Amino acid sequence: MKGDRSIASETKMGFCRRRNRRVLPGFRLTLGFTLLYLSLLVLIPLSTLVLWMGRLGWEELWSTFTAPRTLAAYRLSLLGALIAAGTNAVFGLLVAWVLVRYRFPGRRLLDTLVDLPFALPTAVAGIALTAIYAPTGVIGRLFASVGIQTAYSPLGVVLAMVFVSLPFVIRITQPVLQDIDREVEEAAATLGATRLQTFTRVILPAIIPAVLTGFAMAFARAVGEYGSIVFISGNMPGRTEIVPLLIMTRLEEFNYAGATSVALVLLLLSFVMLLLINLLQAWIRRGAPV
Numbered sequence: 001m002k003g004d005r006s007i008a009s010e011t012k013m014g015f016c017r018r019r020n021r022r023v024l025p026g027f028r029l030t031l032g033f034t035l036l037y038l039s040l041l042v043l044i045p046l047s048t049l050v051l052w053m054g055r056l057g058w059e060e061l062w063s064t065f066t067a068p069r070t071l072a073a074y075r076l077s078l079l080g081a082l083i084a085a086g087t088n089a090v091f092g093l094l095v096a097w098v099l100v101r102y103r104f105p106g107r108r109l110l111d112t113l114v115d116l117p118f119a120l121p122t123a124v125a126g127i128a129l130t131a132i133y134a135p136t137g138v139i140g141r142l143f144a145s146v147g148i149q150t151a152y153s154p155l156g157v158v159l160a161m162v163f164v165s166l167p168f169v170i171r172i173t174q175p176v177l178q179d180i181d182r183e184v185e186e187a188a189a190t191l192g193a194t195r196l197q198t199f200t201r202v203i204l205p206a207i208i209p210a211v212l213t214g215f216a217m218a219f220a221r222a223v224g225e226y227g228s229i230v231f232i233s234g235n236m237p238g239r240t241e242i243v244p245l246l247i248m249t250r251l252e253e254f255n256y257a258g259a260t261s262v263a264l265v266l267l268l269l270s271f272v273m274l275l276l277i278n279l280l281q282a283w284i285r286r287g288a289p290v
Contacts, residue, residue: 046267048260049260049263049264049267050264061261064258064261064262065261065262065265068238069237069238069241069246070246070262072237072238072239072241073241073242073243073245073246073262074243074265074266074269076154076157076240076241076242077223077242077243077244077266078223078269078273080154080157080158080161080222080242081161081219081222081223082219083158083161084158084161084162084165084218084219084222085165085215085216085218085219085222086215087158087162088162088165088166088168088169088214088215088218089169089211089214089215089218091166092166092168092169092170092173092214092218093169093173093207093211095114095166095170096169096170096173096174096177097177099111099114099170099174100174100177100178101177114166114167114170114171115167115171117163117164117165117166117167118167121227122164122225122226122227122228123227123228123231125160125163125164125227125228126160126227126228126229126230126231126232127231129151129156129159129160129163129228129231129232130151130156130231130232133150133151133156133159133232134150134151134152135149135151137151151232151234152232152233152234152236152240153233153234153239153240154239154240156232156233156234156240157229157232157233157240157242159232160225160228160229160232160233161222161225161229162222163228164221164222164225164228165217165218165219165221165222165225166218168214168217168218168221169211169214169215169217169218170214171214172210172211172213172214172217173207173210173211173214175210176206176207176209176210177207180203180206180207184202185198185202185203188201188202205284208284209281209284209285212277212280212281212284213281215277216273216274216277216278216281219270219273219274219277220270220274223243223266223270224244224270225242225244226242226244226245226248229242229244229245230245233245243262243263243266246262247259247262247263250262
């Protein structure tokens with residue numbers, strides 16, 4: 001009996017060792033490669049912004065941050081990115097819902113077109129948007145007839161941001177919608193829930209983390225967009241000038257310290273926004289009431 005127990009114990013220990021065996025090397029080695037990789041590609045390049053900004057004095061830094069032209073560029077970039085990300089969070093979810101839940105002719109073609117902003121060069125996107133939304137364009141002429149200027153205005157900037165950031169919400173929410181079991185919705189309907197109640201109490205809590213992730217990715221993509229906006233915005237300082245364009249202007253003036261200081265503030269503001277969104281997403285995933 002004792003021999004059988006010892007054999008069983010050794011077998012169990014061997015099984016546990018095999019189960020805990022990892023395909024990749026140990027934690028310390030993989031963590032070292034991870035930190036090295038992130039340091040070379042992210043931390044070290046970004047730290048140069050701080051070094052360049054250190055060449056300016058505090059008074060010069062403050063005057064650079066608080067200049068009316070700089071504040072206007074920050075306001076347009078951040079508010080425009082928030083509006084674009086919020087718009088895509090709503091309509092991107094709608095597009096993902098249609099692509100997942102319905103079967104219709106041309107669905108695969110529509111699903112392919114969603115990825116077009118990913119593959120399309122931003123300059124080509126900017127030229128296409130400008131041609132359409134300019135006062136002489138097909139859509140721009142319609143808006144101009146009712147007194148709304150699309151191209152060469154803040155509205156044109158937001159439209160370009162919406163265009164380039166739309167795929168993020170759709171591609172992130174699509175797999176989550178596909179994983180939702182239809183039987184859960186049928187059970188809710190059997191218990192007397194309306195369509196609105198089923199969506200708000202069954203479907204929405206399951207997809208909110210994915211929607212928030214898509215919102216954060218869309219915001220990050222929009223706030224850093226340059227190529228497509230530079231054509232449709234008109235680049236008017238104080239009105240349609242975005243932060244990336246202001247940075248390029250400072251670089252063309254050989255004002256490297258000023259360019260990096262503006263870039264660093266945009267980096268910090270974007271990081272804080274993404275951090276808040278990630279904290280909210282983690283809070284929701286822990287089961288907090290929505």
